[in-house]
Amino acid sequence: MTGKDIYKIWAPTDAKWVDWVRPVPFIDINEKLELYEVSNFEIPNINYIHKLIPNTAIIIDIPGSESIKEGLAVAKLGYRPIPIYNGTTETKNARATVNNHLVTMGLIQGAFELKKIEISDKAMPAFLLDSNRMNRYKIDISVFDNSWDIYAQDIPSAEYFLKNNINQIIVRGDKIQKDLRKILYKFQEKGIKILFTNGYEEPKLVKIERILEKDK
Amino acid sequence: MKLVPIPNYNEYRLNLMFDAYKWDPQFLDNNTIAKYALVISKEEDEELKELTERLDKETRKSEEIINNNLNLAKMLKLPGKIKQEIKLMKNYNPDTHIRLMRYDFHPTCEQKWTVSEVNSDVPGGFAEASIMPQIAIDTLKENKYYYKNFGEILTRAIAKKVPAKGRIMLVHCTSYSDDRQVMQFLGDKLETLGLGVIYGAADHLIFNNNEAISILDGNEGKVDGIFRFTPLEWLIEIKPKHWQGYFNTITPSCNHPIAIFAQTKRFPLIWDALEKQGVDLGTWRKLLPETIEVKEVKGREEYIYKPACGRVGEKISIKEACSENEYEEIIKDVRRHPKRYIAQRKFSSKPVISENGEEFHVCIGSYSVEGMHAGYYARISKLPRIDSNAADIPVLIERS
Numbered sequence: 030m031t032g033k034d035i036y037k038i039w040a041p042t043d044a045k046w047v048d049w050v051r052p053v054p055f056i057d058i059n060e061k062l063e064l065y066e067v068s069n070f071e072i073p074n075i076n077y078i079h080k081l082i083p084n085t086a087i088i089i090d091i092p093g094s095e096s097i098k099e100g101l102a103v104a105k106l107g108y109r110p111i112p113i114y115n116g117t118t119e120t121k122n123a124r125a126t127v128n129n130h131l132v133t134m135g136l137i138q139g140a141f142e143l144k145k146i147e148i149s150d151k152a153m154p155a156f157l158l159d160s161n162r163m164n165r166y167k168i169d170i171s172v173f174d175n176s177w178d179i180y181a182q183d184i185p186s187a188e189y190f191l192k193n194n195i196n197q198i199i200v201r202g203d204k205i206q207k208d209l210r211k212i213l214y215k216f217q218e219k220g221i222k223i224l225f226t227n228g229y230e231e232p233k234l235v236k237i238e239r240i241l242e243k244d245k
Numbered sequence: 246m247k248l249v250p251i252p253n254y255n256e257y258r259l260n261l262m263f264d265a266y267k268w269d270p271q272f273l274d275n276n277t278i279a280k281y282a283l284v285i286s287k288e289e290d291e292e293l294k295e296l297t298e299r300l301d302k303e304t305r306k307s308e309e310i311i312n313n314n315l316n317l318a319k320m321l322k323l324p325g326k327i328k329q330e331i332k333l334m335k336n337y338n339p340d341t342h343i344r345l346m347r348y349d350f351h352p353t354c355e356q357k358w359t360v361s362e363v364n365s366d367v368p369g370g371f372a373e374a375s376i377m378p379q380i381a382i383d384t385l386k387e388n389k390y391y392y393k394n395f396g397e398i399l400t401r402a403i404a405k406k407v408p409a410k411g412r413i414m415l416v417h418c419t420s421y422s423d424d425r426q427v428m429q430f431l432g433d434k435l436e437t438l439g440l441g442v443i444y445g446a447a448d449h450l451i452f453n454n455n456e457a458i459s460i461l462d463g464n465e466g467k468v469d470g471i472f473r474f475t476p477l478e479w480l481i482e483i484k485p486k487h488w489q490g491y492f493n494t495i496t497p498s499c500n501h502p503i504a505i506f507a508q509t510k511r512f513p514l515i516w517d518a519l520e521k522q523g524v525d526l527g528t529w530r531k532l533l534p535e536t537i538e539v540k541e542v543k544g545r546e547e548y549i550y551k552p553a554c555g556r557v558g559e560k561i562s563i564k565e566a567c568s569e570n571e572y573e574e575i576i577k578d579v580r581r582h583p584k585r586y587i588a589q590r591k592f593s594s595k596p597v598i599s600e601n602g603e604e605f606h607v608c609i610g611s612y613s614v615e616g617m618h619a620g621y622y623a624r625i626s627k628l629p630r631i632d633s634n635a636a637d638i639p640v641l642i643e644r645s
Contacts (some may be wrong), residue, residue, distance in 0.1 A: 033263045042255050048271050052262040053422045060396055065373040113305050120444040182273045182633065187272045230278025233451040 030140075032058030038140040039112055045193075046111050046154040049184060054114045054133045055074070057221040070094070072101045074125040076172045077201065077226040079184060081107035086195045087155040090202035090209065091228070093128070094135030099201065099228075100157040101142050109152040112136060113183055114159055119173040126164050126176045153195065158209075160202055197222035199232045213237050246289060246352065248599040248625075249385065249641075257384045265380055266372035266424040272633050279638035281599060282381045283623050284390065284606065287479050287645045292619040293350060293611050296358065299528040300348050301613040304363060304507045305339070310522050311506045312337055316416040317518050321511045321526040322584050326481040327502075333493040334503060336455070337533040343499035346507070347610040347622065349631075350532075360532040361592075361608070362551075365507035367476050367486060370622030370637070371396055371609060378639040390641035395612055395620030400434045402614045403470065406497040411469030412441035414459055419446045424474055431472060443468065447475045448483050452490025471498040477505050478554050506628065509529070510553045510587045516539065534590040539583035548588040550579045559632060563591070566630030594629045606631065608642065 032055040039055075040047035078087075087103055089096045100110035114132045119125035158179060165176045190198070197214065198221060205213065205225060213223050214237045222233035258278050270278050285293075311317045312334055323331070323381040347368035353359045375396030382390050407413055415432055417424040425444070432442040442514050443449075449461040452469065457468045471494065471530065473480075480488050492502050513536035516526050542548045550562040562575045579586045596604040605625040612619040621640035624631050 031263075033259060036263070037259070048276060051268070051422075052269050052270070056263065056268065115422045117419070118421050120461065120464060124462045171460050171465075173444075173462065174419050174446060177422065186273050 030058075030137075032056055032106055035137055035140045035192045037056060038108070038143055039136065044109060044148075044174045045152065046109055046185075049111050049113060049154075049156070051113050051115050051183070053117065054112065054129065054136055057118060057133060058137060070098065070135070070142075071106070072085040072098055072142060075099060075102045075228070077228055077230065078103070078106065078199070078234060081153065081197075084194050085197045085199060086153055086190065087199045087201060088158060088209065089155060090158040090160045090200060090206060092161050093159050094138075096157045096159055097132070097135035097139040100155055100245065101146070103155045104143060104146045104148055107149065107152055108155040109148050110157055111154045113179065114157070114162075115178045115179070115183065116159065116162055117175050119175055123171075123173040124168075126167060127159075127161055129159075129175060132159055160206065163206060163208065177236045179212065180208070181212050181215070184212070187216045187221055190216070190221060191219070196220065199224045199226060201226050201228055201232075203227060205235070207240065210237050211240055214239055246286070246597055246599055247284050248605065249284050249383055250281055250600070251279075251381060253384060254280050257336075259379065260380050260384075261377060263572050265376035266426045266430040267377070267637070269423050269635040275634045275636070277636050279542070279625055279636040281625070281638060282378075282385065282390075282641050283597070283609075283625070283638045284641050284643050285609075286643055290642045293358070293609065293621075294415050296350070296360075296528060296532065297611040297618045298616065300360065300363070300532070301346060301616050303524065303526050303529055304346065304365070305344065305555045305616065306524050307512075307526070308503050308506050309339075310519060310524055312503060313513070315616070317515055317522075318506065320515050320518070321506065321509050323505060323509060324478055324554070326482065327505060329475060330481075330492045331502070332504070333489060334501075336493050336495070337501060337503050341495060342408070342497055342501040342503075343406055343615065344501075345399060345499055345612065345614050345619075346502075347505075347612045348610055348611045352597070352607055353597045354595045355645050358532060359534060359573055359592045360529075361534075363507050363508060363512075364610065366504040366621075367474050368610070368612065369427050369474070371399070371427050374610075374612065374620045374622040375430070377637065378641055381641060383557045389644050391644065392639070392641055393618075393620035394623070396430065398614050398617075398619040399612075400431070400438055403435065403472070403497075403499060404438045404440065407440060407470035410439050410441070412443060412459075412466075413470035413472060414443045414445045414450060414457070414461075415472045415474065415514045416445060416447050416450065417474040418479070418583055419444065428474055440470070447473070447480050447488060447491075450490070451487055452494055454576065455490065455493055457490065457494055457496040468496065473498065473500060476556070477502055477508070506556075510536070510551050510555065511590075514587065531551050534592050536587050536589045539579060539586050539588050542588045547591055549591045550575060550586045550588055552586055554585070561630055561632075563628075563630040566628040566632075597625070603627075608635070
């Protein structure tokens with residue numbers, strides 16, 4: 030299968046929310062791609078939600094292919110997983126700050142699982158993010174920095190969520206990362222409730238504090 | 246000029262993502278790929294070509310004069326860090342480097358064309374001006390259209406100045422996929438011409454005897470060319486400071502930092518002085534709306550404000566195109582930092598109307614490479630401000 034074929038599984042024509050699926054991790058998928066399997070690609074059992082929650086979107090922000098597996102787990106509950114990974118590959122022979130290949134491999138393997146799940150065209154979205162995206166540590170200046178941030182323009186606006194009857198967003202992660210906090214602070218201002226879960230506990234309502242200029 | 250609907254749009258959009266480096270098809274709630282092609286007549290193409298080349302001649306002559314008399318640059322109010330380094334550009338030789346610019350044309354109610362700015366430093370939209378029109382033609386299945394392949398023209402110009410089989414670093418912000426999509430298109434094209442390509446960040450180059458050296462892991466050593474997609478005003482913020490070499494390098498560069506003189510929107514404010522030095526700016530005078538200092542506006546409503554270092558339509562005070570609170574925030578910033586803005590007489594963009602009555606404002610970016618016209622990158626928007634929310638549209642020329 031080509032990158033385009035895999036993309037079409039994650040972003041089927043006419044399904045809601047799929048316009049936000051980023052093509053970046055699918056681009057390098059071709060016959061020359063060295064395939065290696067993400068070990069133990071199994072869809073996990075999740076305990077923080079047990080069924081589709083009305084008027085609620087999810088953002089899954091955990092490492093690499095784990096986010097894809099968990100995206101498939103919530104797909105089984107009726108959510109539409111929307112991959113919004115945006116990291117590029119390093120130049121040949123260079124060490125990089127983030128291994129974005131793992132996401133690509135996960136999306137390929139995940140596509141085969143996703144095909145087996147029936148999702149309504151009107152399903153609510155679960156956005157998938159790699160929490161390793163902000164690994165900026167460079168052992169020295171020569172390293173290729175392919176870390177990345179999520180920006181407001183990469184997801185729907187607060188107005189769009191509200192217009193589509195979504196008034197709360199659950200963030201699943203170890204924490205709400207800085208780039209996401211910047212976006213969700215503004216969502217909160219516009220009346221969207223933000224809930225957080227570490228994956229073990231029930232999602233709890235949180236208040237996102239404003240990010241001060243010096244901390245940006 | 247007319248809008249022609251693209252059939253099989255979903256397939257077309259997908260093809261652009263995977264075959265035409267369009268990795269950012271969505272911006273907030275907006276689809277950034279138009280459902281139309283923009284068709285211009287052969288006469289319109291000829292006219293734009295001629296205007297572009299005339300503007301380009303005037304711009305490059307201005308650069309030469311300013312570089313030889315940096316007193317003229319004072320009114321440009323360039324950022325302090327750039328001001329210090331432009332003194333290094335005395336050795337600038339246009340024959341060594343590759344000059345690329347894009348002039349943004351708008352059809353208007355007042356006259357046929359108005360130019361809103363020149364993207365002198367790091368213009369983008371390469372694949373949209375090269376592969377997108379071909380995919381549109383293939384989708385339309387019509388042989389009455391053709392286009393100018395910008396990518397072919399640019400890469401040929403680079404290959405002329407970079408030694409055969411040489412290595413070129415494509416300098417960009419490596420964390421941004423939006424930058425990488427432009428560089429990846431260019432890199433893939435350059436490789437077909439036998440050049441070696443390194444994707445790197447601005448701080449992956451150091452300079453020794455004015456020659457660029459790569460320090461990127463696994464790609465160390467001399468490079469034979471630099472293609473810079475990191476804007477100068479971002480470059481100078483990089484720490485530690487070893488970017489001065491970009492200003493006096495003898496390694497062929499596209500663009501060399503000489504580009505900053507026309508990149509600032511304050512460029513028109515020194516036209517009087519340039520004309521006294523014998524530069525003909527007649528085409529610029531005819532096409533660019535009157536541009537003045539903020540303090541000269543004195544409450545007149547026919548002017549809009551633009552940031553001197555603005556890009557992609559950001560922070561331009563076109564009231565009807567601003568989102569909530571945005572207009573007030575811009576005005577507040579203009580009052581706080583008037584020297585960082587210019588005021589420009591507002592023009593009335595003349596929308597193009599589709600067959601089903603949809604109205605779109607158009608901006609046709611017309612490229613020049615080494616002084617010659619090199620193709621088009623166009624965007625359309627329902628609002629009169631063409632910014633990141635606008636949609637990319639292929640420009641096709643209709644055979645007469």
